Amino acid sequence: MTTTHNAKLTSRVLWVDRFLTLIRITFIVVISVGLLAFIAQQINPQNPFAQWANPDATGLTAPQFKGLLVTGLAQGAMYGLIALGYSMVYGVLGFINFAHGEVFMVGAMSGMITSNKLADAGLWEDAFLLCLLFIVVTSILLSTATAVIMERVAYRPLRGAPRLIPLITSIGVSFFLQNLSVVLLGPGAKSYPTLPSWLSQKRSLVGFQIEGTKLLVLLTAAVSMAGLWFLVERTRTGKAMRAVAEDKEIAALMGIDVNRTIVKTFAVGGAMAGVAGILWGILFRSVIHTTGFLPGIKAFSAAVVGGIGNLGGAMAGGLSLGAAEATAPLVLLEPLGVDGVSQLRDAVAFAVLIFVLLVRPSGLFGERLSEDERA
């Protein structure tokens, strides 16, 4: 669009463009004023600029801020893992798999079932790491199966249909899976068994007080990310995936089985979502049928923030989105005099998505898409 429609050549600038510029400026002004007020508060809570909008503001202490940041990063790592699935599928098929959040929910549910069974058998406390491995593996299997079946049943028949048709279908799939969980497993939140105390206690690490669970989450995410990077960049399968993402027809001419590669892409995305599901269980210890919805949307935002199609970008986007939604309400909104800021966490996540799309639609780290998917 931008290449065909050059604003300088046409003499008149549309009012929409002016309005968009206004929104961008407002966004940036709000962010900078909030940040400045926050900094002013940190220097001296009594100075007039700090008290200008919110007289009761007290600022944050260093441990509080670090705590928020770690919480945000741990959640962000989880978003990043889910975002990988969105990013890969968008890269290969060029559509948003809205139901990917539900694959994550399936992973979290399966972890809930297996971990409770293990706890009943008395194994959970004694051999925690083995149990964890077992629930991760079953969760990966189940969510991969969900993703693959989803592709086969709902998306493969629609290849080549107008762009919005698979998107609408994926909304239906998401809705269906959510409610399938309600009717099969019952409504209401279900909880994971208590974690062993050696895991949940705080440890200090390079000046940060980190709970063991969050450390575990960050480590698991790092390991999965490394595995994925190896798969995509160093194996034949990964090469095939990249080729299919670049151009399906030419990839097929080069002897790549496009269908099988697409299935593999869904499977890998599903596996990552399965891991993320277990991480959710460890972090929050509670899962309900709508668990997949908000993290799913946020993970998609993370993929966009990092540049869709770009795997490192998806993880980085997830981490920055997680950190932003954990800290921004207190750092930006509190000094501006907004009440009840923690209720606006989700709104902050959506605002980040809108802001990035307005200011830099190709994401912070650049998108990697073939020409026709960019249209």
Next chain:
Amino acid sequence: MTATANDASTFEAPGLDWRRQIRFSAIGALSCAFIALAGMPVGLDRRSIVYPVLSLGYLSLLWVPFVLASLAGSQVVLEGMGERERDTRDLAAGALVGLGSALGLVGLMILVKNFNLRDPLVNWSPQLLELLSFNRSTTLGMLLWVVLGTTLGLLGGAMHVVPAMVRAKVLTVVLSVLLVSVLQTFLTDLLEGFRLEVFTDFIYYKRGGLEILGALLVAVLAIAIPLLVGGRIKGLRARVQKMPPDERSRTNLVLLGVGAALLLILPFFLGKITNELLANVGLFVLLALGLNIVVGLAGILDLGYVAFFAVGGYTTAVLTSPNSPGFSPELPWPVALIAVVVLTGLVGLFIGAPVIRMRGDYLAIVTLGFGEIIRLLFLSDWLSGWFGGAQGITNIPGVDVGIGTVKGTDPRSVFLLVLIFCGIAIYVSWRLEHSRLGRAWMAIREDEDVAEAMGVNTTSTKLMAFVVGAVLASFSGAIFSAKVGSIFPSSFIMLVSIIILVVVIVGGMGNIAGVIVGAVVLIGVLGGPKQPGLLQELGQFKLLIYGALLVWMMLKRPEGLVPNVRRSRELHQEEFLQDAWLKGEIDEDDEEDPS
């Protein structure tokens, strides 16, 4: 479809594909087991369809072998390909599919009897086993299922063997019995209004469902009525079609007027429950007509449509309610409505402007984000000084129209008000569709770049779609808040947007009649996000059915139940081109790239 499409090059009718039959058996077995584990048979057993032989619970299983057997037997006949001769092998294939489906249930019964998986699977219960074995011994139950499944499969397969006339008659009878049974509340209420309750008392069982005699009567009528008057209707239709254009349009106008008048007097013959139900349907018709302009005509997938409904509702509440926490002018509803329309239009512009330049799929997610942001703002403590936070705004007065007040306790008046606004919305959509703006929308839907090259100002045209859609939703919001009398953020969850989308898609994107049909069928029978429909027993299965329906429609019939001609051509462009190529209408040289 893909399986048969591959054989198209041979130009011969392929034989019976047994692998397809086996695949369908497996699908049937899995579906039966899933439906049983989802708790449908147990949960829906209370509602009879034909008392005492068939309940909705059993029906939720029994349709599987019949429908799957008939689907397995169907084939796509491509241009230039002869249809296969049907013979007894088709019957056998149908029976096989039916048997397969029943075996799924039998397997499940064996598992339920011997293992206990009640912990994760809530419906793994003795009640399920009891119900599946027809309250007799398990072995007898299994035998019965095998027999039932095979018979129904056989019947499903037979649908392709018998002449088309018989098939049509059988389907009419089955569907009309189901329909009359489902419409029980409505029909009872309507006939009571005309003092004809003798008839409904005769055919219906008091606690839901038809009596056996009633079902027989309905079946006889379903066959007899078309025989008696079918010819005459056909004659009338032919005569209308033969009229000169201006006379025909006059006749259509008269028919439309009579229909509208009938609708307007209908509420006076209906009771409270039915009026309430129809008022809800009407609210969704309004919403769906608005979304139809955005999604159906302009091709913009707006997933945050509920935002405009919320803004309409909240603005009305703030302007009319004495309990509004921040600003409470207590305006009368009609005056408030003007403010609502202006404000929602502005919100439409405000949300539309940033998203309008985005790719279609990004736009969908961002509108969804806007919808959630607006709900979260209404819910937040930050703005609770104006909107009351989670407590919402209560004590919203009804609409004072001189001769009475329209409010929730009097559903008849609400229904009348909704009808009037639906009339306005239908007129607006119809005029817009055939205006310059409507044609510009459709051009954008088909190809945005080409539309721009043709001189359509895509930005302002798409924004107009957003604004018109927003205003129609705000009507619905304004009536909603006057009807309910109080307003909470929880009424505006994303679910509402999705359900409106399902209504538009199932009805037929871009077609006014289709959208109305979609709303009446889905909201009326299944019910809205919080409003019960005619089958209120469905409860928790409602949303599951909505999801499945959306996927199935997108896969099999993306143009909807009542398709818009142009839209369905866009959606099936590839098949049209293929057919045209096979017929030799396109030279191979100038064959267009179908994608």
